[in-house]
Amino acid sequence: MPDSLIPQLMTRLQGRVITPVDRDYQIARLVYNNLVDKRPAATVRVSGVDDVVGAVRIAQEFGVDLAIRGGGHSASGFGTCDGGIVIDFADYDRVRVNPVTARARAEGGARWAGFNHATHAFGMATTGGLDGAEGIAGPTLSGGIGYLARKYGLSCDNLLSAEVVIADGTVHTASAIENEDLFWALRGGGGNFGVVTSFEYRLHPVDMVHAGVIFYSIDDSRTVAEFYREHLASAPKEFSAFLGFHLCPAASYLPSERHGEPMCVVAGIWIGDPAEGEARWQPYLDVAPVVGAMVQRMP
Numbered sequence: 001m002p003d004s005l006i007p008q009l010m011t012r013l014q015g016r017v018i019t020p021v022d023r024d025y026q027i028a029r030l031v032y033n034n035l036v037d038k039r040p041a042a043t044v045r046v047s048g049v050d051d052v053v054g055a056v057r058i059a060q061e062f063g064v065d066l067a068i069r070g071g072g073h074s075a076s077g078f079g080t081c082d083g084g085i086v087i088d089f090a091d092y093d094r095v096r097v098n099p100v101t102a103r104a105r106a107e108g109g110a111r112w113a114g115f116n117h118a119t120h121a122f123g124m125a126t127t128g129g130l131d132g133a134e135g136i137a138g139p140t141l142s143g144g145i146g147y148l149a150r151k152y153g154l155s156c157d158n159l160l161s162a163e164v165v166i167a168d169g170t171v172h173t174a175s176a177i178e179n180e181d182l183f184w185a186l187r188g189g190g191g192n193f194g195v196v197t198s199f200e201y202r203l204h205p206v207d208m209v210h211a212g213v214i215f216y217s218i219d220d221s222r223t224v225a226e227f228y229r230e231h232l233a234s235a236p237k238e239f240s241a242f243l244g245f246h247l248c249p250a251a252s253y254l255p256s257e258r259h260g261e262p263m264c265v266v267a268g269i270w271i272g273d274p275a276e277g278e279a280r281w282q283p284y285l286d287v288a289p290v291v292g293a294m295v296q297r298m299p
Protein backbone atom coordinates (compact mmCIF):
# COMPACT_ATOMS: atom_id res chain seq x y z
CA MET A 1 0.00 0.00 0.00
CA PRO A 2 1.47 3.43 -0.94
CA ASP A 3 2.42 5.50 2.16
CA SER A 4 0.40 8.50 1.08
CA LEU A 5 -2.92 6.62 0.62
CA ILE A 6 -4.21 7.14 4.17
CA PRO A 7 -3.10 10.82 4.41
CA GLN A 8 -4.85 11.47 1.08
CA LEU A 9 -8.08 9.89 2.33
CA MET A 10 -7.92 11.82 5.60
CA THR A 11 -7.24 15.13 3.87
CA ARG A 12 -9.73 14.87 1.06
CA LEU A 13 -12.71 13.21 2.78
CA GLN A 14 -15.00 14.46 5.55
CA GLY A 15 -16.16 11.08 6.86
CA ARG A 16 -14.12 9.06 9.31
CA VAL A 17 -11.25 6.99 7.93
CA ILE A 18 -10.63 3.86 10.02
CA THR A 19 -7.22 2.19 9.61
CA PRO A 20 -5.40 -0.71 11.32
CA VAL A 21 -4.02 1.66 14.00
CA ASP A 22 -7.54 2.56 15.17
CA ARG A 23 -9.03 0.83 18.19
CA ASP A 24 -12.28 0.02 16.35
CA TYR A 25 -10.56 -1.33 13.23
CA GLN A 26 -11.33 -4.92 14.24
CA ILE A 27 -15.05 -4.12 14.46
CA ALA A 28 -15.05 -1.94 11.34
CA ARG A 29 -13.59 -4.68 9.18
CA LEU A 30 -16.32 -7.22 10.09
CA VAL A 31 -19.21 -8.13 7.79
CA TYR A 32 -22.31 -10.21 8.61
CA ASN A 33 -20.62 -13.46 7.57
CA ASN A 34 -17.94 -13.94 10.21
CA LEU A 35 -16.15 -16.50 8.04
CA VAL A 36 -15.02 -13.61 5.85
CA ASP A 37 -11.73 -12.42 7.33
CA LYS A 38 -10.37 -9.53 5.28
CA ARG A 39 -8.17 -6.59 6.21
CA PRO A 40 -8.78 -3.41 4.26
CA ALA A 41 -6.17 -0.63 4.33
CA ALA A 42 -8.95 1.78 5.22
CA THR A 43 -12.68 1.79 5.89
CA VAL A 44 -14.20 5.12 4.95
CA ARG A 45 -17.44 6.03 6.73
CA VAL A 46 -18.72 8.25 3.95
CA SER A 47 -20.70 11.31 5.00
CA GLY A 48 -22.10 12.16 1.58
CA VAL A 49 -21.73 12.02 -2.19
CA ASP A 50 -18.51 14.09 -2.11
CA ASP A 51 -16.84 11.45 0.04
CA VAL A 52 -17.88 8.69 -2.35
CA VAL A 53 -16.49 10.64 -5.31
CA GLY A 54 -13.25 11.23 -3.36
CA ALA A 55 -12.86 7.59 -2.35
CA VAL A 56 -13.50 6.33 -5.90
CA ARG A 57 -10.96 8.79 -7.35
CA ILE A 58 -8.32 8.00 -4.73
CA ALA A 59 -8.76 4.25 -5.33
CA GLN A 60 -8.22 4.92 -9.05
CA GLU A 61 -5.17 7.15 -8.48
CA PHE A 62 -3.52 4.61 -6.18
CA GLY A 63 -4.66 1.54 -8.09
CA VAL A 64 -6.08 -0.18 -4.99
CA ASP A 65 -9.20 -2.35 -4.71
CA LEU A 66 -12.46 -0.72 -3.70
CA ALA A 67 -15.31 -2.51 -1.91
CA ILE A 68 -18.75 -1.04 -1.22
CA ARG A 69 -20.66 -1.88 1.94
CA GLY A 70 -24.36 -1.14 2.40
CA GLY A 71 -25.79 -3.41 5.10
CA GLY A 72 -22.85 -5.84 4.98
CA HIS A 73 -25.09 -8.92 4.51
CA SER A 74 -23.44 -10.31 1.36
CA ALA A 75 -22.81 -13.98 2.15
CA SER A 76 -19.64 -13.92 0.04
CA GLY A 77 -18.36 -10.86 1.87
CA PHE A 78 -18.36 -8.49 -1.11
CA GLY A 79 -18.69 -5.58 1.31
CA THR A 80 -15.01 -5.75 2.22
CA CYS A 81 -11.59 -6.39 0.65
CA ASP A 82 -7.95 -7.06 1.47
CA GLY A 83 -5.55 -4.11 1.36
CA GLY A 84 -7.92 -1.71 -0.39
CA ILE A 85 -10.53 0.89 0.51
CA VAL A 86 -14.01 0.03 1.85
CA ILE A 87 -16.71 2.60 1.23
CA ASP A 88 -18.92 2.04 4.27
CA PHE A 89 -22.36 3.66 4.13
CA ALA A 90 -23.18 3.06 7.83
CA ASP A 91 -23.34 6.81 8.59
CA TYR A 92 -25.29 7.73 5.46
CA ASP A 93 -28.72 6.20 5.91
CA ARG A 94 -31.49 8.78 5.99
CA VAL A 95 -34.87 8.10 4.39
CA ARG A 96 -37.20 10.83 3.11
CA VAL A 97 -40.81 10.05 2.24
CA ASN A 98 -43.04 12.07 -0.07
CA PRO A 99 -46.58 10.87 0.71
CA VAL A 100 -48.08 12.97 -2.10
CA THR A 101 -46.09 11.29 -4.87
CA ALA A 102 -45.89 7.97 -2.93
CA ARG A 103 -42.12 7.90 -3.29
CA ALA A 104 -39.23 7.52 -0.85
CA ARG A 105 -35.59 8.44 -1.33
CA ALA A 106 -33.10 6.56 0.82
CA GLU A 107 -29.38 7.08 1.23
CA GLY A 108 -27.06 4.20 0.32
CA GLY A 109 -26.62 2.94 3.89
CA ALA A 110 -30.30 2.66 4.84
CA ARG A 111 -31.47 -0.71 6.11
CA TRP A 112 -34.94 -2.16 5.68
CA ALA A 113 -35.90 -1.67 9.36
CA GLY A 114 -35.20 2.07 9.12
CA PHE A 115 -36.79 2.31 5.70
CA ASN A 116 -39.99 0.55 6.84
CA HIS A 117 -40.14 2.69 9.97
CA ALA A 118 -40.01 5.87 7.87
CA THR A 119 -42.61 4.82 5.29
CA HIS A 120 -44.99 3.24 7.84
CA ALA A 121 -45.49 6.69 9.34
CA PHE A 122 -47.40 7.46 6.12
CA GLY A 123 -49.16 4.07 5.86
CA MET A 124 -46.95 2.99 2.97
CA ALA A 125 -44.30 0.42 2.13
CA THR A 126 -42.40 -1.19 -0.69
CA THR A 127 -40.93 -4.67 -1.15
CA GLY A 128 -37.90 -5.15 1.10
CA GLY A 129 -35.90 -8.01 2.62
CA LEU A 130 -37.26 -10.23 5.41
CA ASP A 131 -34.44 -9.24 7.76
CA GLY A 132 -34.60 -5.61 8.87
CA ALA A 133 -30.83 -5.47 9.40
CA GLU A 134 -30.14 -6.09 5.71
CA GLY A 135 -29.13 -3.08 3.67
CA ILE A 136 -31.53 -1.77 1.05
CA ALA A 137 -28.61 -1.51 -1.39
CA GLY A 138 -27.59 -5.14 -1.91
CA PRO A 139 -31.10 -6.58 -2.33
CA THR A 140 -32.29 -3.77 -4.60
CA LEU A 141 -29.25 -4.07 -6.86
CA SER A 142 -29.58 -7.85 -7.07
CA GLY A 143 -33.38 -8.23 -7.11
CA GLY A 144 -34.83 -8.16 -3.61
CA ILE A 145 -37.31 -10.78 -2.45
CA GLY A 146 -39.74 -9.88 0.30
CA TYR A 147 -43.25 -10.33 1.70
CA LEU A 148 -44.74 -7.76 -0.67
CA ALA A 149 -43.19 -9.25 -3.81
CA ARG A 150 -46.22 -11.30 -4.91
CA LYS A 151 -48.38 -8.18 -5.02
CA TYR A 152 -45.88 -5.42 -5.82
CA GLY A 153 -42.86 -7.10 -7.45
CA LEU A 154 -39.25 -7.30 -6.32
CA SER A 155 -37.38 -4.41 -4.68
CA CYS A 156 -35.69 -3.67 -8.01
CA ASP A 157 -39.11 -3.44 -9.73
CA ASN A 158 -39.94 -0.59 -7.37
CA LEU A 159 -36.74 1.33 -7.96
CA LEU A 160 -37.58 4.56 -9.80
CA SER A 161 -34.17 6.19 -9.93
CA ALA A 162 -30.71 6.03 -8.43
CA GLU A 163 -27.91 8.50 -7.94
CA VAL A 164 -24.69 6.77 -8.94
CA VAL A 165 -20.98 7.55 -8.78
CA ILE A 166 -19.37 5.63 -11.64
CA ALA A 167 -15.78 4.43 -11.92
CA ASP A 168 -14.36 7.74 -13.19
CA GLY A 169 -15.76 9.53 -10.13
CA THR A 170 -18.57 11.38 -11.92
CA VAL A 171 -22.11 11.49 -10.54
CA HIS A 172 -25.14 10.44 -12.60
CA THR A 173 -28.85 9.87 -12.24
CA ALA A 174 -30.13 6.61 -13.62
CA SER A 175 -33.85 6.21 -14.31
CA ALA A 176 -36.27 5.16 -17.03
CA ILE A 177 -35.54 8.45 -18.84
CA GLU A 178 -31.91 9.17 -17.91
CA ASN A 179 -28.99 6.81 -18.47
CA GLU A 180 -31.49 4.05 -19.16
CA ASP A 181 -28.83 1.40 -19.79
CA LEU A 182 -27.23 2.03 -16.39
CA PHE A 183 -30.68 1.93 -14.79
CA TRP A 184 -31.35 -1.43 -16.44
CA ALA A 185 -28.03 -2.81 -15.14
CA LEU A 186 -28.62 -1.58 -11.59
CA ARG A 187 -31.86 -3.56 -11.34
CA GLY A 188 -30.28 -6.98 -10.93
CA GLY A 189 -26.62 -6.49 -11.86
CA GLY A 190 -25.41 -6.39 -8.25
CA GLY A 191 -22.84 -3.92 -6.97
CA ASN A 192 -20.83 -3.82 -10.18
CA PHE A 193 -21.89 -0.73 -12.10
CA GLY A 194 -21.09 2.12 -9.75
CA VAL A 195 -21.59 3.27 -6.19
CA VAL A 196 -25.24 4.09 -5.58
CA THR A 197 -25.48 7.00 -3.17
CA SER A 198 -29.28 7.11 -3.06
CA PHE A 199 -32.26 5.04 -4.18
CA GLU A 200 -35.73 6.33 -5.04
CA TYR A 201 -38.60 3.87 -4.62
CA ARG A 202 -42.28 3.66 -5.49
CA LEU A 203 -44.42 3.16 -2.37
CA HIS A 204 -47.71 1.31 -1.96
CA PRO A 205 -50.57 1.63 0.51
CA VAL A 206 -49.54 -1.02 3.05
CA ASP A 207 -50.16 -0.10 6.67
CA MET A 208 -51.34 -2.57 9.34
CA VAL A 209 -51.04 -6.19 8.19
CA HIS A 210 -51.96 -9.63 9.52
CA ALA A 211 -48.64 -11.41 9.68
CA GLY A 212 -46.48 -13.79 11.63
CA VAL A 213 -44.77 -17.12 11.90
CA ILE A 214 -45.88 -20.71 12.56
CA PHE A 215 -43.61 -23.52 13.79
CA TYR A 216 -44.31 -27.18 13.01
CA SER A 217 -42.54 -30.36 14.00
CA ILE A 218 -39.84 -31.28 11.45
CA ASP A 219 -41.70 -34.60 10.91
CA ASP A 220 -44.60 -32.65 9.38
CA SER A 221 -42.37 -30.89 6.84
CA ARG A 222 -43.63 -32.83 3.85
CA THR A 223 -47.31 -32.21 4.64
CA VAL A 224 -46.68 -28.52 5.26
CA ALA A 225 -44.47 -28.06 2.19
CA GLU A 226 -46.95 -29.75 -0.16
CA PHE A 227 -49.79 -27.66 1.21
CA TYR A 228 -47.69 -24.48 0.97
CA ARG A 229 -46.82 -25.17 -2.68
CA GLU A 230 -50.45 -25.71 -3.67
CA HIS A 231 -51.90 -22.94 -1.57
CA LEU A 232 -49.58 -20.17 -2.79
CA ALA A 233 -50.07 -21.10 -6.42
CA SER A 234 -53.69 -19.94 -6.24
CA ALA A 235 -53.75 -17.66 -3.16
CA PRO A 236 -54.66 -14.00 -3.70
CA LYS A 237 -51.61 -11.77 -4.26
CA GLU A 238 -52.36 -10.12 -0.90
CA PHE A 239 -51.19 -13.30 0.83
CA SER A 240 -47.53 -14.16 0.80
CA ALA A 241 -45.47 -16.66 2.78
CA PHE A 242 -42.06 -18.30 2.93
CA LEU A 243 -41.34 -21.84 4.04
CA GLY A 244 -38.09 -22.68 5.78
CA PHE A 245 -36.29 -24.76 8.37
CA HIS A 246 -35.08 -23.24 11.62
CA LEU A 247 -33.88 -24.17 15.04
CA CYS A 248 -36.76 -23.42 17.41
CA PRO A 249 -35.91 -20.08 19.07
CA ALA A 250 -36.38 -19.34 22.78
CA ALA A 251 -39.55 -17.36 22.15
CA SER A 252 -42.35 -17.17 24.72
CA TYR A 253 -44.96 -18.59 22.30
CA LEU A 254 -42.91 -21.76 21.80
CA PRO A 255 -42.69 -24.52 24.45
CA SER A 256 -39.38 -24.24 26.32
CA GLU A 257 -38.72 -28.00 26.13
CA ARG A 258 -38.58 -27.70 22.32
CA HIS A 259 -36.22 -24.73 22.10
CA GLY A 260 -33.24 -25.58 19.89
CA GLU A 261 -35.06 -28.35 18.01
CA PRO A 262 -35.00 -28.23 14.17
CA MET A 263 -38.44 -27.23 12.91
CA CYS A 264 -40.39 -26.46 9.79
CA VAL A 265 -41.48 -22.82 9.66
CA VAL A 266 -43.91 -20.74 7.64
CA ALA A 267 -43.60 -16.96 7.89
CA GLY A 268 -45.99 -14.77 5.99
CA ILE A 269 -48.27 -11.81 5.61
CA TRP A 270 -51.83 -10.85 4.63
CA ILE A 271 -52.08 -7.28 3.35
CA GLY A 272 -55.70 -7.40 2.18
CA ASP A 273 -58.90 -6.55 4.08
CA PRO A 274 -57.99 -6.71 7.81
CA ALA A 275 -61.33 -8.39 8.59
CA GLU A 276 -60.22 -11.41 6.54
CA GLY A 277 -56.78 -11.77 8.18
CA GLU A 278 -57.60 -14.60 10.61
CA ALA A 279 -59.52 -16.62 8.01
CA ARG A 280 -56.71 -16.25 5.47
CA TRP A 281 -54.21 -17.71 7.94
CA GLN A 282 -56.46 -20.47 9.28
CA PRO A 283 -55.49 -23.13 6.66
CA TYR A 284 -51.88 -22.93 7.87
CA LEU A 285 -53.00 -23.48 11.46
CA ASP A 286 -55.06 -26.51 10.37
CA VAL A 287 -52.65 -28.25 7.97
CA ALA A 288 -50.60 -29.97 10.73
CA PRO A 289 -50.25 -29.78 14.53
CA VAL A 290 -48.77 -26.39 15.42
CA VAL A 291 -45.89 -26.32 17.91
CA GLY A 292 -46.24 -22.58 18.36
CA ALA A 293 -47.46 -19.58 16.41
CA MET A 294 -47.42 -15.83 16.55
CA VAL A 295 -49.78 -14.49 13.89
CA GLN A 296 -51.41 -11.15 14.56
CA ARG A 297 -52.13 -7.60 13.40
CA MET A 298 -48.92 -5.65 13.25
CA PRO A 299 -47.37 -2.64 11.45
Ligand SMILES: Cc1cc2nc3c(=O)[nH]c(=O)nc-3n(C[C@H](O)[C@H](O)[C@H](O)COP(=O)(O)OP(=O)(O)OC[C@H]3O[C@@H](n4cnc5c(N)ncnc54)[C@H](O)[C@@H]3O)c2cc1C
Nearest residue numbers: 069070071072073074078079130135137138144145191196
Ligand atom coordinates in the same frame (compact mmCIF):
# COMPACT_ATOMS: atom_id res chain seq x y z
C1 LIG B 1 -29.75 -13.01 7.28
C2 LIG B 1 -29.97 -12.71 5.82
C3 LIG B 1 -31.28 -12.55 5.35
C4 LIG B 1 -31.50 -12.28 4.00
N1 LIG B 1 -32.80 -12.10 3.58
C5 LIG B 1 -33.04 -11.75 2.30
C6 LIG B 1 -34.36 -11.47 1.85
O1 LIG B 1 -35.32 -11.57 2.60
N2 LIG B 1 -34.54 -11.08 0.58
C7 LIG B 1 -33.49 -10.95 -0.29
O2 LIG B 1 -33.70 -10.57 -1.44
N3 LIG B 1 -32.22 -11.22 0.10
C8 LIG B 1 -31.98 -11.61 1.36
N4 LIG B 1 -30.68 -11.86 1.77
C9 LIG B 1 -29.60 -11.70 0.80
C10 LIG B 1 -29.15 -10.23 0.82
O3 LIG B 1 -30.19 -9.41 0.38
C11 LIG B 1 -27.95 -10.02 -0.11
O4 LIG B 1 -26.86 -10.69 0.41
C12 LIG B 1 -27.66 -8.54 -0.27
O5 LIG B 1 -26.70 -8.38 -1.28
C13 LIG B 1 -27.19 -7.89 1.02
O6 LIG B 1 -27.17 -6.50 0.88
P1 LIG B 1 -26.39 -5.57 1.93
O7 LIG B 1 -26.44 -4.17 1.41
O8 LIG B 1 -26.86 -5.85 3.31
O9 LIG B 1 -24.92 -6.20 1.84
P2 LIG B 1 -23.49 -5.68 1.40
O10 LIG B 1 -22.58 -6.82 1.72
O11 LIG B 1 -23.18 -4.38 2.01
O12 LIG B 1 -23.62 -5.48 -0.15
C14 LIG B 1 -24.00 -6.52 -1.01
C15 LIG B 1 -23.48 -6.22 -2.43
O13 LIG B 1 -23.99 -4.96 -2.88
C16 LIG B 1 -22.91 -4.05 -3.09
N5 LIG B 1 -23.32 -2.74 -2.58
C17 LIG B 1 -23.71 -2.44 -1.30
N6 LIG B 1 -24.05 -1.16 -1.22
C18 LIG B 1 -23.89 -0.63 -2.45
C19 LIG B 1 -24.10 0.66 -2.99
N7 LIG B 1 -24.55 1.67 -2.24
N8 LIG B 1 -23.84 0.85 -4.30
C20 LIG B 1 -23.40 -0.16 -5.07
N9 LIG B 1 -23.18 -1.41 -4.61
C21 LIG B 1 -23.43 -1.63 -3.32
C22 LIG B 1 -21.74 -4.61 -2.33
O14 LIG B 1 -20.52 -4.20 -2.84
C23 LIG B 1 -21.96 -6.10 -2.48
O15 LIG B 1 -21.52 -6.54 -3.75
C24 LIG B 1 -30.42 -12.15 3.10
C25 LIG B 1 -29.11 -12.32 3.56
C26 LIG B 1 -28.88 -12.60 4.91
C27 LIG B 1 -27.48 -12.78 5.38
